[in-house]
Amino acid sequence: MPFTPLHMGPGMAAKVVLGRHFSLVGFGVSQILIDLEPLIRMVRGDAVLHGPTHTYLGAIPIALLAMPLTRWLYPWLARLANFQLSAHRLAWLRVAPQAGWAPIIAGCLIGTLSHVLLDSFMHSDMHPLAPFAEGNAMLFVISLSSLHVGCMVAGALGLAVWVTLRFLGRQKATDPD
Numbered sequence: 135m136p137f138t139p140l141h142m143g144p145g146m147a148a149k150v151v152l153g154r155h156f157s158l159v160g161f162g163v164s165q166i167l168i169d170l171e172p173l174i175r176m177v178r179g180d181a182v183l184h185g186p187t188h189t190y191l192g193a194i195p196i197a198l199l200a201m202p203l204t205r206w207l208y209p210w211l212a213r214l215a216n217f218q219l220s221a222h223r224l225a226w227l228r229v230a231p232q233a234g235w236a237p238i239i240a241g242c243l244i245g246t247l248s249h250v251l252l253d254s255f256m257h258s259d260m261h262p263l264a265p266f267a268e269g270n271a272m273l274f275v276i277s278l279s280s281l282h283v284g285c286m287v288a289g290a291l292g293l294a295v296w297v298t299l300r301f302l303g304r305q306k307a308t309d310p311d
């Protein structure tokens with residue numbers, strides 16, 4: 135997807151559904167890693183932008199790379215987020231200082247696999263089932279505008295529910311994000 139941040143919409147919705155079992159940070163790190171290939175290919179002027187990283191098989195090693203990276207980055211990001219939240223009197227939104235491996239594994243795997251699925255609706259140069267099958271049966275099954283609006287609505291609703299749950303104390307600040 136040319137707009138990697140749009141993937142965070144479904145990620146936010148997944149966070150609300152899966153709670154402490156899902157790391158949104160891991161999901162986000164995996165979105166950035168998986169879109170490095172099309173970014174580099176775009177800069178190089180390649181005809182095909184979505185290669186091995188944008189297949190279900192290629193998504194797995196990307197997730198495996200994202201896992202230790204998330205584990206390392208998480209405490210720094212949490213410290214930064216909590217500092218900002220406290221400074222703005224939003225301490226009730228504080229996030230856990232550490233994330234365990236289980237939510238990180240879930241976040242990264244769901245991150246890269248859902249990325250391939252969502253991108254396969256819109257990129258004609260993708261072969262999501264390669265090397266087992268050629269082509270992309272999902273192309274334009276959903277219109278571009280529906281896909282983009284769907285991602286934004288999922289993100290807005292997910293964020294609203296997450297903030298509400300935090301406010302009500304249903305999702306605890308000790309749960310990793």
Ligand SMILES: [Zn+2]
Binds near residue numbers: 135169172249
């Ligand atoms: Zn992509």
